[in-house]
Amino acid sequence: MENKKNVLLRISNLKQYFPTGKKGMYVKANDGISIDIYEGETFGLVGESGCGKSTLGRAILQVYKQTDGRTMYYGRSRDEIAPGYIKDTIKNLEKRLAKRQELDKKLAALQAEYDKLDESAQYAKHEELRVAKKEANDALLDVATIVGGLMVSKDLGAVKAIFLEEYNLAAKLRAASLKHADLKLHYDDAAYALKKAKEKGKSGNGNAVQNAKNKLDACEKNMAEINKQLDEVRARIDDMRKPMQDDPEFRKYEAYRDDGIDLARLTYNEMRSLRNDLQLIFQDPYSSLNARMTVGQIIGEGMIAHKYFRRNDDRMKEEVLRVMEQCGLADYFLHRYPHQFSGGQRQRIGIARSLALKPKFVVCDEAVSALDVSIQAQIINLLQDLKDQQNLTYLFITHDLSVVKYISDRIGVMYLGSMVELAPSQDIFDQPLHPYTEALLDAIPTVEEDANREPLVLEGDIPSPVNPPSGCKFHTRCKYCTEICTKVVPELEEVAPGHFVACHHRLSEKK
Ligand code: SF4
Secondary structure (H helix, E strand, O other): OHHHOOEEEEEEEEEEEEEOOOOOOEEEEEEEEEEEEEOOOEEEEEOOOOOOHHHHHHHHOOOOOOOEEEEEEOOOOHHHHOOHHHHHHHHOHHHHHHHHHHHHHHHHHHHHHHHHOOHHHHHHHHHHHHHHHHHHHHHHHHHHHHHHHHHHOOOHHHHHHHHHHHHHHHHHHHHHHHHHHHHHHHHHHHHHHHHHHHHOOOOOOHHHHHHHHHHHHHHHHHHHHHHHHHHHHHHHHHHHHHHHOOOHHHHHHHOOOOOOEEHHHOOHHHHHOOHHHEEEEOOOOOOOOOOOOOHHHHHHHHHHHOOOOOOOOHHHHHHHHHHHHHOOOOHHHOOOOHHHOOHHHHHHHHHHHHHOOOOOEEEEEOOOOOOOHHHHHHHHHHHHHHHHHHOOEEEEEEOOHHHHHOOOOEEEEEEOOEEEEEEEHHHHHHOOOOHHHHHHHHOOOOOOOOOOOOOOOOOOOOOOOOOOOOOOOOHHHOOOOOHHHHHOOOOOEEEEOOEEEOOOOOHHHHO
C-alpha cells in the first residue's frame, strides 16, 4: 500500500557518530539506517533507551550534522532551495566520475579476492567488502542523482555547461522568491494599514499600497520570466537525453535521477530556510519552553523568524489565537507564562509552537512519555486530529511499543544504532520476526496474564555503542544466536511485502 504513496523522506545509510574524546573512538549512535518515510504517515520508532532513536530523529532534522549517508527530502523542489552542493557536483563532474571509476576497480578486485575464500574466511572479509560497495555506490549517487544517464555522455563538457545553466537559473529564481516574500509583507502591511484607516473613517495612504503592488507585480513578472527560461533549459536537457535512450548504460544510470534535496549536504543557511517544514516536539514540556516568554510570544516567535508576519502585527495575534484554539488552548492563556500550566497544557503549547509554522514533517520525540496516562491519550488524539487536518507526517519516537500501536502506520524497531525490523504496525504485533521485537512485545504488561506465558526476559544490558558486538549486535543477548550471528552483520531484508528484518534466523523459520 505504501508504495503508492509519495515518499517525503528517503534516508539511506545514515550514520551519526559522536567523538568520545579518545582518538579514533566514537559513540556509534546511528550506524547505517535506511528508511523511506511516506507523506501523511505516522512512522513509529521504538527501542530501549539508548538505542539511538532520538538521535535518529534529530539527525534527520539535521540538528546534528550527520556523519554519513543521505537524507533526501521531497517536500520542496530543488529550485526553491538551489542548494550549493549541486553546483559543486556539476563543476567537478569529471573529477567525481574519475573517483567513481577508481572505487569501482577497487571493489572489483576485493570481490574477486572474496569469491576465492572459503565460507569462514569470507566472514572476516565481509565488512571490508560491504564498506567498499557502499563507497562505490555513494560516488555513483553523487553524480547520477543530478545528471542521470548523461554521466555516460561522450561530451561531458556540454553536459556540465547545460546543468550549470540550469543551476544558475534556479539560484536566480530562489533569490527572486526571497525578495518576493519581503515585498509581499510590505504590500500586506500597506493594504492592512489602508483598511484600518478606512474603518476609522480616514482616507489612508492609497499610494503606498499602489507602490507596493507595483513592486510585487514587477517581481512576479521577473519570476515568470526565469521560470520560462528554466523550462527552456530543461527542454534542451531532454533533447540531449533523447538520442541516448537506447543505450543500456544510459538507461541504467537514468534510473538514479532524483529530484530530492539531500538535507545532509545543505549549508546552515540553506537548512534554515527549510526549518519551518521540519519540526520537533520535545519530550519534556517543562524545559523546552522559554520561561520568560508568554504563550503568545512562544507560538509567534517562529512566525516572525520565518517572515510570516512582522512583530506586533495584529494579524499575527489572530493567527496565534487560531493555532491555540486548534490545539485546545483557551484564548485567555495568550499572556500567561509556561509555569502557570500543567504538563499536558505545556505540551499543547509546544505542539502549537511547531504547528504554527505549517510544517510537513514533525518528529515527536517521546512526546507523551512525561505525561500521566490519561493526559497521554488526550495529546495522542490531538496529534492524530492535527495530522488528519493538515496531512502531516510524523516520526513518533517512543520506548513504549503500546503507545505507538494505535497511531502508527508502520513501526521501525531499533537496537544499538541499527534498524532490526520494520513493518506495518499490525504485522509487528501479529507476526514479529526479529528476536528483539519479540522480547519487546513480551515486556508489554497485559491485563489477563496467561498462566502458561513464559515471559521472555531480555538478559543483560545494552552493549556499549562505542564498541558494539561484531556481527549481529544483538547476539550477546539473543537465545537463537549461532556462529554466523557473531561474525556477519545481518542485512535488513524485505521478507514479506513491506516487512523488513535483519536476522540470520528470523522467527518465522523457527515456528
Ligand atoms: S542474527 Fe542471530 S543473534 Fe541476531 S537476532 Fe538473529 S538469531 Fe539473534
